Amino acid sequence: MSIQPVSKELDSNGPFLQNVVMQFIDLQRQQEQISDSVRRNIAEVLEHGKYINGPEVPLLEKEMEGLLQGEVHAIACGNGTDAIQVACMALGLQPGDEVITTPLSFMATVEVPVLLHLKVVFIEVDPETGNLDPAGLEAAITPRTKLILPVSLYGRCANYTKIVDIAAQHGIPVLEDGAESFGAKHRGRLSCTMTDLATTSFFPAKPLGCYGDGGMVFVRKTAIAGPSDTGALAAGIRRICRHGQRARYRHTEIGVNSRLDTLQAAILLAKLEVLETEHRKKQEIARHYCDALRGKIGLMETQNDDESAHGYFPILVEHRDAMLRALETAQIPYSLHFPCLHTQTAISGKDIDLGYREGDFPIAERIAREVITIPMHAYLTEAETEQVISCILQNS
Ligand SMILES: Cc1ncc(COP(=O)(O)O)c(C=O)c1O
Incomplete structure (x- = not known):
């Protein structure tokens, strides 16, 4: 049975194109590498039948803590959005x-x-990275600032050295939204270990990624x-993820229902087997892209010993439409990550208006206007990478 995605726009392989010559992110090729482990792990879950809070969930948490060199407590939850929410709730x-x-x-x-109902204060981004610019941080801090996010x-870390330093001087915790950056490094330190809290x-x-949320x-x-007391904070987050229960049916605070399914934990355990190899392969592909495209289009290259996890590979093109048409003609998938948040109707409309308007953040707006994210995953072949490069070079 062939099941089509409900909406093309919700297809994780990117928008618009029907017959692509390669995948934007190739989960199929990845699955072929780990198919035996995935099937074995799924079969074990079917065998024990503990679909909620099964043993694979704490096992995954332990593995993730190990990957992050024992520097963190790891708490699994339903998705990366909930992760930010439960962290904010636990901080009170x-x-x-x-x-x-x-x-x-x-x-x-x-x-x-x-x-x-928190007050969102946006600040401008760093033109080199697209990440929150620490240069604007000090001026934005007020006595009511309770979190820097x-x-x-x-997939590339913000400058946590500077951000954490400024935040610490004011006694404000930092939460890294590391949804796109698991495995990245900033000055040799791993994403999700440099701030009081982090999420992925x-x-x-x-x-x-798992095979769901x-x-x-x-x-x-x-x-x-x-x-x-970071142990207590971690325990608080865990409670909030389970309806604020201290013990079964004893609810001591308002929480949410946010759990990682056992099946997804089992799949992630299989994926851990290839995580490091994939990370290395993506570094090679990124180097190849950069060497071929440097000077022809805008790149956001990592500096010093920083390493991106390459959640996406962005290029910046001033006259973007022509490049998009060329990619479409060549059937090369792409995406546009992301339009700016401050101009989204949901937060600048008649119901909710945070007070920001087009023009408030010229650097972020320029990046949003010029960015194209191109195919980037560990299973891109050399021929595919060359196809992407030659399409871009012919049109730059
Ligand atoms: C930067 C960022 N934050 C948060 C999220 C939310 O993650 P999830 O889709 O798992 O809720 C995403 C996912 O696309 C993201 O890219």
């Missing part, structure tokens, strides 16, 4: 508290503070500016 943020974040991200980053956009998403197309919250064991 109150309506009106200010959260400083970036206008260049996926909607989830801003949706959570808005849902929790940078995003590691496209296991959406299928993410650097570590999933997410995780990480609490740094050594607090920087967050609550000093």
Whole structure:
């Protein structure tokens, strides 16, 4: 039986094109590598039948803590959006508290503070990375600032050295939205270990993705500016994910229902087998793209010993439409990550208006106008990479 996606726009392989010559992110080729482990792990879940909170979930949490060098407590949850929400809830943020974040991200980053009635304060992004620019941070901090929420956009860490330093001077915790960056490094340190709290998403197309929705919250064991009892904070997050239950049917706070399905944990355990190899392969492909395209179009190359997880590979093209048409003609999939948040109707319309308008963040707006994300995954062949490069070069 062949099942078509309900909407082309919701297809994780990218928009618009019917007969692509390669995949934007190739989950099929990845599955072929790990098929035996995936099937074995799924069969074990079917065997024990513990579909909710089965043993694979804590096992995955343990594995993830190990991957993050024992520096964090890991709490699995339903998706990367919930991960931000339960972290904010566990911090005890109150309506009106200010959260400083970036206008260049996926909607989830801003949706959570808005849902929790927090005040969203956007600041401009760094032109080199598209990430929250620490240069604007100090001026945006007020006595009501209770959280700084940078995003590691496209898989590349923000400058956490500077962000955490400034935040710590003001006693404000930082939460890294690491939905796109699991495996990335900033100055040799791993994404999701540098801030008091971090979150990631296991959406299928993410650097570590499952076969449905999933997410995780990480609490740094050594607090920087967050609550000093990090074990209690992690336990609070775990409770909130389970309807605020301290024990079965004893609800001591308002929570949500946000769990990682056992089957998804089982799939993720299989995917961990190829995570490092995929990460290395993506570094090679990125180097190849950069060497071939440097000077011809805009690139957001990593500096020093930073490593992107290459959740996406962005290029910047001033006259973007012509390049999009060329990619479409060549049947090369692409996407546009992301339009700016501050101009989204949901938060600048008649029901909710955060007060931001087009023109407020010229750097973020220019990136949003010029960005094209091109195919990037560990299973791109050399011929496919060359096809992408030659299409871009012919049209730049
Ligand atoms: C930067 C960012 N934050 C949060 C999310 C939300 O993750 P999820 O789709 O798992 O809820 C995403 C997912 O696309 C994302 O890219």
